[in-house]
Amino acid sequence: MKVINFAETNSVINQYVAEIRDVNIQGDRMRFRRNIERIGELMAYEMSKELTYSVKQVQTPLGVAPVSTPDDDVVIATVFRAGLPLHQGFLNVFDRAGNAFVSAYRYYKDKECRELDVHIEYIATPDLTQKTLMLVDPMLATGESMELAYRAFLSKGRPARLLIACVIASRQGVEHLQRLFPEDDVTLWCAAIDPELNERSYIVPGLGDAGDLAYGDKL
Ligand SMILES: O=P(O)(O)OC[C@H]1O[C@H](OP(=O)(O)OP(=O)(O)O)[C@H](O)[C@@H]1O
Numbered sequence: 502m503k504v505i506n507f508a509e510t511n512s513v514i515n516q517y518v519a520e521i522r523d524v525n526i527q528g529d530r531m532r533f534r535r536n537i538e539r540i541g542e543l544m545a546y547e548m549s550k551e552l553t554y555s556v557k558q559v560q561t562p563l564g565v566a567p568v569s570t571p572d573d574d575v576v577i578a579t580v581f582r583a584g585l586p587l588h589q590g591f592l593n594v595f596d597r598a599g600n601a602f603v604s605a606y607r608y609y610k611d612k613e614c615r616e617l618d619v620h621i622e623y624i625a626t627p628d629l630t631q632k633t634l635m636l637v638d639p640m641l642a643t644g645e646s647m648e649l650a651y652r653a654f655l656s657k658g659r660p661a662r663l664l665i666a667c668v669i670a671s672r673q674g675v676e677h678l679q680r681l682f683p684e685d686d687v688t689l690w691c692a693a694i695d696p697e698l699n700e701r702s703y704i705v706p707g708l709g710d711a712g713d714l715a716y717g718d719k720l
């Protein structure tokens with residue numbers, strides 16, 4: 502798997518990442534969601550450069566203009582709930598894309614919250630056969646949710662290409678995906694890679710719980 506980390510490049514993405522991490526700013530839920538959406542828009546733009554293009558002749562009122570546009574049949578796929586603002590950012594760019602969703606939640610098996618399981622309960626997707634699948638989820642912590650989501654989507658057709666995007670990844674999550682995708686035909690785009698997971702499998706320094714920050718506490 503190839504890894505592209507936008508934190509290694511100077512761009513305005515870093516400003517949005519700073520704001521979603523900042524404990525004094527992230528409490529503004531609308532700003533938090535919109536910042537993730539904006540990161541999605543910018544990532545989608547960068548990822549659009551990796552698609553397959555061909556020249557089409559476009560009839561203008563005054564003549565014919567050759568324009569190189571993407572030919573990929575894109576499906577944007579995400580994981581409820583935290584994935585929704587990132588998904589929207591991608592959809593703002595690839596506005597004709599298909600859309601796929603799974604619900605996955607991290608479930609602690611013990612009272613001390615040390616043993617984690619991920620449950621997938623709901624899936625809604627178009628046929629993914631021969632599609633360019635963009636799997637987007639803001640947090641890549643252990644990597645379990647991303648792997649299970651991918652496996653669930655595979656049961657609905659084998660895509661021609663897989664592109665993965667997240668906002669904050671942990672080193673461990675990246676290594677998890679590298680084991681899952683040893684070939685260079687899959688690329689992971691992320692806005693930062695953090696060094697650690699804590700004992701509850703949260704990314705450190707990370708930003709906290711992305712789903713709660715975007716949509717509020719849950720029981
Ligand atoms: O790599 P992992 O260890 O599997 O963790 C990553 C998952 O955690 C977040 O979802 P969460 O389970 O917090 O659900 P939520 O979106 O409902 O808050 C995030 O959106 C990922 O799906």
Ligand SMILES: O=c1cc[nH]c(=O)[nH]1
Nearest residue numbers: 642703704709710711
């Ligand atoms: O740090 C983390 C890990 C998983 N999910 C989150 O929202 N944050």
Ligand SMILES: [Mg+2]
Nearest residue numbers: 710711712713
């Ligand atoms: Mg969460």
